Amino acid sequence: MKSLKFLALAVAFGFMLSASAEEHLKSLNPAYFDKSTPAGEDFYKHVNKGWQESHPLTPEHARYGNFNILSDSSEARVKDIVLNLGATNPKPGSVAFKVWTIYSQAMDSVRRNAEGAKPILADLKKIETTPADSMENLFLWLHANYASPFFSAGPMEDLADSKVYAMYVSGGGMGLGDRDYYLLDDARNKKVREAYKKLIVTQMRNAGYSKKDANRVMNNVMKIETALADSAWTREQSRNIPAMYNPRSFEQLKAMYPNINWDRFFIETMGIKSPESVIVTELSSVAQANNLMGSLTDREIKDYYLWKYVSQAAGMLSDDFANAAFEFNKVVSGVQQQRPRWKRALGAAEGAMGEAVGQLYVEKYFPESSKQYMLGLVENLRTALGKHIINLPWMSDDTKLNAIKKLNAFTVKIGYPDKWKDYSSMTIDPKLSYYENMHNVSMWHQKEELAKWGKPVDKTEWGMTPQTVNAYYNPLANEIVFPAAILQAPFFDPESSDAENYGGIGVVIGHEMTHGFDDQGRNFDAEGNMVNWWTPEDTEAFAKLTQGLVAQFDEVEVLPGLHANGQYTLGENIADQGGLRVAMTAFLDSQKKKGVDIKSPEAKIDGYDPMQVFYLNYANLWAQNTREEEIRSLTSGDVHSLGENRVNVTLRNLTPFFEAFGIKKGDKMYRPAEELVVIW
Structure with missing residues (x-):
């Protein structure tokens, strides 16, 4: 029996810093920009072609991008943590002993192959x-x-x-x-x-x-x-x-x-x-x-x-089983080489005792100052989204009031849980086979889930570990959650300009907030209950706008004969657009508070206007290379659009983007005013 979860997952993040006298690009590398492709022709290629050429796919990857770089960084940190646990000769029965035993058994191919x-x-x-x-x-x-x-x-x-x-x-x-x-x-x-x-x-x-x-x-x-x-x-x-x-x-x-x-x-x-x-x-x-x-x-x-x-x-079980599974994965994703055994072993240890590893991760790599910065930025984004809701031309005042109520009720979780899981009752015995121990782990987690029956819902529980490079909105708790591991460059860098951080981490925070009002999140109220708080007229207006967005993505041919699925990816596409719009408003408000004239020559960052830097870094987030087989697999089974479409299709609805790069009628990135779809 497996437990059920309902989480609308997607990435997000943000931070604001004071302006320096002279700023330079930190999260962005202009050497990757393709000057032969104008911004108005193909913005994704304009920003990322150099990155793609500099990061060719290795055999173990079906796709690789900036998210993977961040995951690699987190993975290296976790590996260091786990290896250090082993070096301490942990006491049998301790959390450290359990984590190390799982990792060691996952690495022990000799024993597993002998057992078959x-x-x-x-x-x-x-x-x-x-x-x-x-x-x-x-x-x-x-x-x-x-x-x-x-x-x-x-x-x-x-x-x-x-x-x-x-x-x-x-x-x-x-x-x-x-x-x-x-x-x-x-x-x-x-x-x-x-x-x-x-x-x-x-x-x-x-x-x-x-x-x-x-x-x-x-x-x-x-x-x-x-x-x-x-x-x-x-x-x-x-x-x-x-x-x-x-x-x-x-x-x-x-x-x-x-x-x-x-x-x-x-x-x-x-x-x-x-x-x-x-x-x-x-x-x-x-x-x-x-x-x-x-x-x-x-x-x-x-x-x-x-x-x-x-x-x-x-x-x-043995490598024979793992190799057979990999041969199947090659067909589905196009990947050519298995992930190294140590990465698979780390995945097993984290899957078994993720919060135990996460607690050590937070102690070593996540300062309290980062949490406070994030909390401040989230409030900036919350204020900006409130402005957008109030000024929506298609929504009635009654529904706006309910939307603001829901926005103000958002719970914000940053970095790590307030209370950690207690793994003391989990049994891990080195004498047992790896399969037997992992089955005991599975039974422990199942018992934990079933123990919830008949009790009030624990709203403090997290759906991700702190070392996970991701974030999510949970409509049943009306909460946005940002694990510690995503608070790293290129999404967030304390040395980067405000424009870069708002265009990176700020957009992702806005993305998660907008999930509360996407085609799924809109069904839930401020308390996380499935309640219809919309007037019929507003529901109709929302549906009309969303179908316009569906059509924009449907028309994209991702491979010959294969089109994107705008309906299946609708929630993420709404959140991408909302995140961009809300983060831009928050960025402009922050600069106004500081008295910064973003149009002045002094505000330029390595020759780029701050507005340009904002959009450049957003596109930079989605730099990646992807195998054809993986493109087909993602198009059929992933609620997220491909990175190229998250940039090009989404930005074509934003007038400030056109203005930042002088995009005009006749340019491929241009979309006439009567065809723009703006939801939140």
């Missing part, structure tokens, strides 16, 4: 030998301990009352995740599908099955997962949050899906009595799971269970 599939053989035998009259027991055992066949379930904040937990039942059970991989017959999806079939056969052979049996497992898995895909929601449908809120009484749940013993399910997989009501997110998907569980043969179901079990275990 032995750590999972007893469980595979259990699946194989379960008699017909115990198939229900097998289903419950698998859900409680290892995987989520057919569907998933778990507690999460109630969308209608975010102070309490509700029980959710959702579709799932597809190894490839997205329905299109199973259902579309274009060359790309066929290629991925064939690679997935090969992966299943190879991993089952690695687990000790004959070629004949491995092929049988593969065929049955594809039959079942394709049927699940046939009823699954599209990516676009999954963005309709209100449509996913389908409360049902427990008696209704049992009547709708009778092939599942729901009383036993909740008692034996979660250790709780049957809830009075549940929320079914995708009615059609759970109905299909119910149908399959009542119509498939025991052999078909067992083969599906075998694969669900082996696929979740593969990353913790």
Whole structure:
């Protein structure tokens, strides 16, 4: 069984400094600018071509950009922390001992290769030998301990009352995740599908099955997962949050899906009595799971269970399993070389005890002064967004008041949690195999999630670790969260100009704030409850504007014959535009307070106007190289637009950008006034 999370994630950040007598570019490197490509022709290329040429993709990367550089920096710091833990010869049972043991076992390929599939053989035998009259027991055992066949379930904040937990039942059970991989017959999806079939056969052979049996497992898995895909929601449908809120009484749940013993399910997989009501997110998907569980043969179901079990275990077994998974990843993303083992081992340690590592990270690398700076900048951005809301021409005064109420209620979390997780009850034993220890870790986290049931929602909890290079807005808590690791150059540099910092970290803070008012966030009120606080007229006006933005991205051909998906990426595109507009307002306000005339020659930064520097550094954030396979994968499965489109398509709606670079009619970056889409 896996827990459910609802987080609209996206990156963000910001900071403001006092102006110096003479300023120079710090976050930006003009040597990377392509002067042969005018800003009005292709702004992304104008800013980033030199960077792209100087940072060719290495075999281990499907894409690489400034975010990766920041992640590399954080990763190097975490590696240093973990290695130092090992050097202290930590006491058995201590947090340091647990972190070091996980890392060491993940690095110990000799032991893991010698063990091969032995750590999972007893469980595979259990699946194989379960008699017909115990198939229900097998289903419950698998859900409680290892995987989520057919569907998933778990507690999460109630969308209608975010102070309490509700029980959710959702579709799932597809190894490839997205329905299109199973259902579309274009060359790309066929290629991925064939690679997935090969992966299943190879991993089952690695687990000790004959070629004949491995092929049988593969065929049955594809039959079942394709049927699940046939009823699954599209990516676009999954963005309709209100449509996913389908409360049902427990008696209704049992009547709708009778092939599942729901009383036993909740008692034996979660250790709780049957809830009075549940929320079914995708009615059609759970109905299909119910149908399959009542119509498939025991052999078909067992083969599906075998694969669900082996696929979740593969990353913790021998190199044969890891290599097979990598061969599949090569097809999906185009990456040519596995990440170094030490990086994968660090990922395991952080996945197991992320806040324990994060606490050490914060102590060493995150001064309190950075937190205070960030808090001040967030308030500047909050004030700027308030100005935008008040002056919106398309929104009524009543809805504006509710929007301001929500904005003022934002909770801001900077750097690290106020209280850290207690890992003292987690058991890590070097005598056990790596797989056994990681399974115990998984059970510990699952128990932690299930312990929330029946208790008030803890609004202090974080959804990311401090060492994560990212940020997020959580609509159920109406909060914006900025982990410590993103507060580094090129997003934030205390030595950089205000223009660079507002165009970098400031935009990202504005981005997260705008998520509270994007196509998903707008469904929630100041308390984080799914409440319609919009007038019908404002809802209609918002929808019209968003469809205009959808059309702008839809028309972009990212590869021959492949267009961007404006509807699926709508929330991020709204937030990108909002972040740019709000950060610019905050930047101009900050300069006015300081008495700086940004149009004066004295305000120039290495010859560039501050307004130009603001937009240049925004484009600089998205500098990256991406393989063709990864472009296809991201276009089909990522809610974020490609970096080039986050720059070029978004900026083409901003008149101040045109003015900063003298972009005029006839330039490719120009968009006539009647076609501009401005939302927040």
